[in-house]
Amino acid sequence: MTRPFLAKDLTAIILAAGGGSRMKSQTPKPLHKVCGKEILNMILDAVELSGIEYSVTIVPSDYKLFEISVGNRTRFEVQGQAKGTGHALLQAKKAAKNSQFILVLNGDIPLISPETISQLISLHQEKESTATFLTNRKDNPLGSGRVIRTHKGAVEAIVEERDADSEIKDVTEVNCGVYCFEAPWVWSALESLKPSSTNEFYITDLIALALEQNLRVETLETDRQEETINVNDRIQLAEAEALLQQNIRAKWMKSGVTLVDPTSIYIEQGVDIGEDTSILPNTHIQQGSTIGRNCQIGPDTTVKASAIGDKSKVTHSVIENASLGTKVSVGPFSRIRAGTVLENNVYVGNHAEIKNSTLGSESKCGHFSYIGDAIIGTNVNLGAGTITCNYDGVTKLKTVIGNNAFIGSNTMLVAPVNVGENAVTGTGSIVNKNVPDGARAIGAPVRIIQGGRS
Amino acid sequence: MTRPFLAKDLTAIILAAGGGSRMKSQTPKPLHKVCGKEILNMILDAVELSGIEYSVTIVPSDYKLFEISVGNRTRFEVQGQAKGTGHALLQAKKAAKNSQFILVLNGDIPLISPETISQLISLHQEKESTATFLTNRKDNPLGSGRVIRTHKGAVEAIVEERDADSEIKDVTEVNCGVYCFEAPWVWSALESLKPSSTNEFYITDLIALALEQNLRVETLETDRQEETINVNDRIQLAEAEALLQQNIRAKWMKSGVTLVDPTSIYIEQGVDIGEDTSILPNTHIQQGSTIGRNCQIGPDTTVKASAIGDKSKVTHSVIENASLGTKVSVGPFSRIRAGTVLENNVYVGNHAEIKNSTLGSESKCGHFSYIGDAIIGTNVNLGAGTITCNYDGVTKLKTVIGNNAFIGSNTMLVAPVNVGENAVTGTGSIVNKNVPDGARAIGAPVRIIQGGRS
């Protein structure tokens, strides 16, 4: 990686004010998500990873949703009217006034990489160009601006689809919408641009202007087609997601994770998965998840923002904001919710819901049960149909169960309530008072019998 | 669309009597389904949408299954013996006797479009042809009849695979099995056809005959390969379904619906989905479903013949013949069955089954429960393990619960029973008598305590 680009060196400017009408959406196009992350945040990731410290994002007048999604990663500048990319860029003039170079990125290229950004900037600086832009050869260039070159290969023009004759339409090298400019030149050039027939100003006309002025224009051709996919509608959004998923899956397979039918496995960025873990079909591993080694996750499982220890197994279940130790088994058809900790060797079978609770190591919850707001010790057996009655209509209340307790089937634990170590509750008991260590609690409501467990 | 074709103008004849032995099935080939609809019904849809009012379907002797699937959309005529397509067509002579034109369609082309049918008929009428048929260029023409042309491009013959030499096998233009004929000519021509060595009569020989008679034969070449896929085995059945699904998905993405991993989302025809709704992987949206805007449906969800209001969320669940209001949340692992109405802001969590019941707005059924044949007011809380005991072994019985009631965990509601407004039932209570408004019902069986809820 090149040295960091400070604000005085370079400002990245992301053009995110465009309407995106083909998305047919109330959500601005740059805030649609690819693999769980907004397009704009993906571009900002690439910008930051390429070493650029300062960015400006051009947004429409109402940019509340941008602030919510992006926070203060970037400075927002408003383009009040839809007057073209050149006009959009001009809105950054003040914010970028101290920079020597500017990097411009269209706000619809979610897969652009930091490496390509760095290469473009390096080339620009090395060649001392006035303008440098990224190009790519497309099998189907339809809709993109074509790069026209002289016989010697120098750039002659960028011609938009609408202005292209049939010969130009056959050109496969296209403009990707990523530019590096010499800053002083670009700001004055932008002000001298002539509007189009629809009174819009285009960045591509800056290239024409530089050429007219006999200034140096360079291009960087990338062969990574996927980096330059631009998202104009939801079909392209799905394509971008498919390409990114393909890369993410390949990365994990290469690092020693088995994916059975990779195309049905959805792995977001920002996760970690250990060697020799197998992920089975139709499984989602979402941001903030850490999965250990030798695990089996799936099929039909969602793991979101959760930690799972080595040698654990989760099938047909949903795990959210939870922490599972080693050799934990969950599923099928169970739901482990926020704030849950399942310690080592915990077994959760089918149709269980566990919320904001801790199950100590070796404890078992084999069959349909609802455990909420509970602290459960080690080696506890929770019978089928156990329910923590943790809600009185107003407050969520605590249940505490000691080590080695045996909770009979269909026990109602009316919180707040404590069940002691080695205590036993009877089948169908309604436990509305504390059960001392080693006692038996039987009936509805319960009677306490001391020393019940042999 | 052209003007409607009345019975006196044109009869569509669908050849659906063929054995379809490669399907290896007890179900006749035209009754196998593509995206939930029988091939024959798909062809009849296209015929009707192209403006044709009258159709005859040639069926085998035992056509009970055809009647069940197709009803009276078409007139059935029986081909008693498997003597070829020409013999099949002849069985429609009487039924089509008043028509000036006939349109013939093989009963194995599920994706034929009304537009192509209309174009074929228009071309036939415009050119005043004796016969006009649809052709298509196939990358792999193996198995199809090849269209042989003169140097000037006129049709010379259709040669079936079995009669083709290696030069003819290289021809990529194939006969798609959709024909338009001048009616008087075709009926007499059919009777003059010579049988094949296996004593069968072929429609393709009609083309040869017309050419011999120096009558006009036209072709319409379509470039929409998918329209002309013919289904002879279950691999082709799967291919037809994949092609149709691809079109349906593209349509919804273009209209503003996000599909995450579109290839894993199964959308039947006859549904509606609002803008900015996201559908997550492994989700089925089936016929008769209407999904509002800004919903999130899936992953792992089936919605069948149900209405879902705006901003609702359904995950890992099955919804059948139900109606959900706005901002309803269901799942994971819940099942909403026929006759259920979930009003606005209802929350159904995990492992719930709700059948033939109404839950008023703001009501909650968070955890495993069975609610059947119940009318539940607004803002009711149903505790974990609530069961409507709606079946006495003979009859299904009603449960009615008033607004703001609080149903404790593991309450058994022994129907028929009413629980009043603001009433409370205790944990583990067996409610076998009515509970007045504002009362508490405790125990098994319950005692009623007036004014129980503070």
Next chain:
Amino acid sequence: MTRPFLAKDLTAIILAAGGGSRMKSQTPKPLHKVCGKEILNMILDAVELSGIEYSVTIVPSDYKLFEISVGNRTRFEVQGQAKGTGHALLQAKKAAKNSQFILVLNGDIPLISPETISQLISLHQEKESTATFLTNRKDNPLGSGRVIRTHKGAVEAIVEERDADSEIKDVTEVNCGVYCFEAPWVWSALESLKPSSTNEFYITDLIALALEQNLRVETLETDRQEETINVNDRIQLAEAEALLQQNIRAKWMKSGVTLVDPTSIYIEQGVDIGEDTSILPNTHIQQGSTIGRNCQIGPDTTVKASAIGDKSKVTHSVIENASLGTKVSVGPFSRIRAGTVLENNVYVGNHAEIKNSTLGSESKCGHFSYIGDAIIGTNVNLGAGTITCNYDGVTKLKTVIGNNAFIGSNTMLVAPVNVGENAVTGTGSIVNKNVPDGARAIGAPVRIIQGGRS
């Protein structure tokens, strides 16, 4: 198939000692699974099906995992040092000393077929070659040894990627790592091989040696690319699985099974599926399963080592080591576990778990329930929330229910316990003593009322 190859004729030698470092795994590469079966077992299947009775597998020093996975299907010989394929082969000399021919297979080609093996041996014998090897043309030959030929087409050499110049890299015919050798020659030739610069010995040098000695070297070119895929990393592992799945799916579709979205259906080898059964998306049919005719299995279903009778329907469920009769219905969200028998016409609805139990014909378990270690008669109705309390913390205990019994909702069956024929249990009853035929059992714990059911 050719006649069987006895040990004295031919020994198959599988080279399975390689490190497989690109798998990044604690599991040796040949023991990674494709469609549920270890690569080595797949190769041994092909070897055995081609009629070869005797095989030797070259393994690393620590081959415990090989023994566990492969058992005594093959004789193990250890290669103590990683000194190349030639050195590996030499370790089999003693074990194969009586054979006239040897067949050598790299241990990373899971999809090699018995037919191709047989053809290679036949060709070798027919031509009386010294060495015969399998070749294949690859679109992307990168990484494979290229087969260099004279103008007349005779083999000249095998050149490994690392030794290939750019001209040789353009050669698309590659060595597949399957060889047949004349045994006496190969053993002496191996001992005369010269080591590489890294002190390794290569089988490919045997080919060079035979050519130098003017001995006959033949090749068999196969056009079945999928057979020769070799698995070096988990991406190739996934590709091999995808190819095998594709073949398996095609086989079942051709035999009369409808697969809706075949790419999402996972069928292992060693299963049987009847005609006119439909399998819906995201469904797994695993080894040892037998599914009848006219069934509907899926979506979102796993069937493992289970038998399912005709006309049964299973949706969104997991069936393991169980037996289902005809017209059985299960799901959604149910789990049928080992040792369960569901007789004809049994209905299991949602959120049920049934383990090691028999449900007699016509019995129903419609809603959330846990049935374990129970024998249940015919026409029994199990109410919602029924639980067999089959575990006292020490032992699993039996529940027996007679024909036509009616088990009320939320009944706890405290095993060991018998409920007689035509008996009824009340809602919420705790059945801790036997219920005679025709009696009613009410309360917690139950009182018995004779002749209760009208």
